[in-house]
Amino acid sequence: MDHRQTASTDDLLREEFNRWAEQGKGEEMEAHHADITHKTLQRMELRAGERVLDLGCGAGWATRILARMVGEGPEGFGQVVGLDISDEMIRRARASSRDFDNAMFVCGSASQIPWEENFFDKVLSVESFYYYPDQDRVLAELFRVMAPKGKLFILINLYRDNPCTLRWAEELKVPVHARSIEEYVKLLQAHAFEGVEAHQVPDSTPSPETYSGRWFRNVDELNDFKRIGALLLVARKPDVRNPGPAYTIY
Ligand SMILES: C[S@@+](CC[C@H](N)C(=O)[O-])C[C@H]1O[C@@H](n2cnc3c(N)ncnc32)[C@H](O)[C@@H]1O
Numbered sequence: 525m526d527h528r529q530t531a532s533t534d535d536l537l538r539e540e541f542n543r544w545a546e547q548g549k550g551e552e553m554e555a556h557h558a559d560i561t562h563k564t565l566q567r568m569e570l571r572a573g574e575r576v577l578d579l580g581c582g583a584g585w586a587t588r589i590l591a592r593m594v595g596e597g598p599e600g601f602g603q604v605v606g607l608d609i610s611d612e613m614i615r616r617a618r619a620s621s622r623d624f625d626n627a628m629f630v631c632g633s634a635s636q637i638p639w640e641e642n643f644f645d646k647v648l649s650v651e652s653f654y655y656y657p658d659q660d661r662v663l664a665e666l667f668r669v670m671a672p673k674g675k676l677f678i679l680i681n682l683y684r685d686n687p688c689t690l691r692w693a694e695e696l697k698v699p700v701h702a703r704s705i706e707e708y709v710k711l712l713q714a715h716a717f718e719g720v721e722a723h724q725v726p727d728s729t730p731s732p733e734t735y736s737g738r739w740f741r742n743v744d745e746l747n748d749f750k751r752i753g754a755l756l757l758v759a760r761k762p763d764v765r766n767p768g769p770a771y772t773i774y
Contacts, residue, residue, distance in 0.1 A: 550583030572597020580652025584617025
């Protein structure tokens, strides 16, 4: 995908997620993603003093949890950056985070992360990665901004091995990727990430007795979706000071 195509899809994403933000969906998503996110946070082994990126942070609820977890401690004062393409999501995230002096919200594209090299110890991305028009380019950017030995945690609900979610591609007003677990693992490895792992993280929240929303046909499908779970990709940037093979300067 060339840079012009990425830029025009980014414009579409900004418009669509600004609409979501205005409808209050940024805040609503916390209830939908909290269970799988908390299970991921447990694996992240966050420590006070770490620098963390929340990629596609939406209204910033997970950024604030991260900020509490890496805040002041014996190892220093941690810092969390929430990045999102939607300026309305970012405006809301900032408004809800005034009490946090170690959380910062930045409007920008995952394809061009406005940050310096070798900075972040950990990256979390919740339900955002499948929207990125050029996932290769985003992985090259993540490799660039992550510290050597830094760890990446990407949570994805829409992927080929959870078939209940594939219909969402038609419902959503923006293009999405629907890759398989195997394809994602190969993609991360191709970008020189090490220790690539794929886990399926079930959602343990109770379901209502009946379901009348638009994302699932019925409550049985909702329960299947939760049982199969989200795909969690975990990977580590190698301990090198030199750039890996997929490194590109944009
Ligand atoms: C489904 S929401 C999830 C938001 C948040 N992580 C949560 O769990 O509540 C997807 C988010 O990804 C953001 N996003 C989509 N494409 C993006 C891109 N290319 N760069 C940065 N953010 C993007 C959207 O604006 C939106 O806020």
